[in-house]
Amino acid sequence: MRTLIKGATILTMRSEEPFIGDILIEGDRIADIQPSISTQADTVINGEGMAAMPGLINAHQHTPMSLLRAFSDDLRLMEWLDKKMLPAEAQMTPEDIYWGAKLAMAEMIKSGTTAFADMYIHMNEIAAAVEETGMRASLTRGLVFLENDGGRRMTEALDLIQRWSGKAEGRITTMLGPHSPYTVPPQPFRELIALAEQENIPLHTHLAETKEEVVKIRETYNQTPAEYLFHLGMFEKAHVLLAHSVHLNRRDIGYLKGMRGGVSHNPVSNLKLGCGIAPVKDMIEQGITTGLGTDGAGSATTLDMFEEIRAASWLQKLDYGDPTKLPAFDALSMATTGSAALLNIAHETGTLEAGKKADIILIHLKKPHLQPVHNLLSLLAYSANGADVDTTIINGKIVMQGRQLLTIDEEELMKQVSIRSKRIVEGI
Numbered sequence: 330m331r332t333l334i335k336g337a338t339i340l341t342m343r344s345e346e347p348f349i350g351d352i353l354i355e356g357d358r359i360a361d362i363q364p365s366i367s368t369q370a371d372t373v374i375n376g377e378g379m380a381a382m383p384g385l386i387n388a389h390q391h392t393p394m395s396l397l398r399a400f401s402d403d404l405r406l407m408e409w410l411d412k413k414m415l416p417a418e419a420q421m422t423p424e425d426i427y428w429g430a431k432l433a434m435a436e437m438i439k440s441g442t443t444a445f446a447d448m449y450i451h452m453n454e455i456a457a458a459v460e461e462t463g464m465r466a467s468l469t470r471g472l473v474f475l476e477n478d479g480g481r482r483m484t485e486a487l488d489l490i491q492r493w494s495g496k497a498e499g500r501i502t503t504m505l506g507p508h509s510p511y512t513v514p515p516q517p518f519r520e521l522i523a524l525a526e527q528e529n530i531p532l533h534t535h536l537a538e539t540k541e542e543v544v545k546i547r548e549t550y551n552q553t554p555a556e557y558l559f560h561l562g563m564f565e566k567a568h569v570l571l572a573h574s575v576h577l578n579r580r581d582i583g584y585l586k587g588m589r590g591g592v593s594h595n596p597v598s599n600l601k602l603g604c605g606i607a608p609v610k611d612m613i614e615q616g617i618t619t620g621l622g623t624d625g626a627g628s629a630t631t632l633d634m635f636e637e638i639r640a641a642s643w644l645q646k647l648d649y650g651d652p653t654k655l656p657a658f659d660a661l662s663m664a665t666t667g668s669a670a671l672l673n674i675a676h677e678t679g680t681l682e683a684g685k686k687a688d689i690i691l692i693h694l695k696k697p698h699l700q701p702v703h704n705l706l707s708l709l710a711y712s713a714n715g716a717d718v719d720t721t722i723i724n725g726k727i728v729m730q731g732r733q734l735l736t737i738d739e740e741e742l743m744k745q746v747s748i749r750s751k752r753i754v755e756g757i
């Protein structure tokens with residue numbers, strides 16, 4: 330199967346310079362990118378007036394929480410989690426998880442996200458939704474060790490890894506997911522890190538999201554959250570995906586230096602929950618890989634990565650009182666090459682180049698808020714939004730064209746979401 334995109338304004342993200350050209354896709358990979366390609370193809374897409382760029386990669390998500398979007402807002406994280414989210418999650422059936430995840434995937438595909446990292450429960454249902462929708466995903470069974478469950482959660486985590494790693498034409502990868510420093514005591518944390526090292530499995534966790542977490546870890550271990558993980562050996566033994574990392578001091582950033590993996594910055598969720606501003610510029614200066622994520626729609630409300638790109642850039646400018654901080658290309662890099670590295674898939678995605686997987690989005694530029702095109706990078710980072718995405722291609726397959734989802738029945742999805750979301754909140 331060959332698909333040819335003709336005459337698009339191409340931003341490869343390998344360089345900052347866009348150019349007008351063609352992209353040839355063969356099977357699941359990009360075969361060629363040139364100013365002009367003359368060849369036969371099964372499908373030809375007219376890319377005129379469109380920007381072509383790598384699909385955006387959401388490095389931290391809880392997909393089924395899309396069913397809890399706008400259910401509870403304007404609360405502190407711990408109160409929001411304990412009093413609202415956990416009781417609602419206790420009402421969710423595996424089928425709810427499947428439809429909640431599908432809702433998130435519909436929104437992601439429609440806003441130009443082609444891959445994501447997810448941490449949740451009932452991961453078989455999420456994996457099934459990934460298989461059907463055609464998305465690329467790194468899946469993690471979130472592990473909280475505050476009560477003895479007889480090893481059930483751990484069994485599910487290992488089952489996910491065994492059953493789904495490399496499945497769905499290689500689109501699914503997996504990680505181990507100790508939820509956070511405040512929900513996983515040292516011994517189980519050590520065991521997970523040892524297992525990750527032994528089996529070469531990446532780890533996905535939350536770190537230093539709120540001041541309350543910093544206080545709690547200080548009271549319990551007399552350490553900062555980053556120190557806690559560092560002394561458990563986490564950063565030297567495995568690839569680690571750290572969500573948030575808002576409250577890191579200079580020494581904490583030093584602990585992360587040289588780590589495999591890096592930090593998923595989730596600026597919109599951090600803003601909305603009043604968590605603070607992550608030291609993104611300082612982490613980048615220390616060579617720490619930084620990507621972008623939304624967190625779940627239960628907190629972020631939207632999964633539009635263009636909002637994250639904009640918020641990331643503006644927060645650093647505001648924090649330093651300096652508009653030169655985190656310029657457009659750097660913020661776009663976080664959502665593409667940065668997040669790809671966090672998901673451990675940078676060899677396959679994150680840039681447009683021959684040989685890489687064909688994860689490509691086409692953005693309609695002939696819109697009042699995207700004209701004139703003095704600077705494509707600025708337009709994409711500071712003015713575009715998810716609704717400007719016309720076409721989404723993942724693993725060489727067109728999953729949205731002309732804003733029509735091709736792998737998801739949107740009408741059925743809306744029906745299921747309406748029934749299930751009502752039942753969940755009525756049950757609390």
Ligand SMILES: CSC[C@H]1O[C@@H](n2cnc3c(O)ncnc32)[C@H](O)[C@@H]1O
Nearest residue numbers: 391414448449450471472535624625
């Ligand atoms: C055990 S599965 C993952 C678990 O994480 C919860 N969660 C959602 N958003 C956040 C956040 O911002 N910080 C910490 N934990 C979060 C979610 O509700 C699931 O229970």
Ligand SMILES: [Zn+2]
Nearest residue numbers: 535572624625
């Ligand atoms: Zn999270």
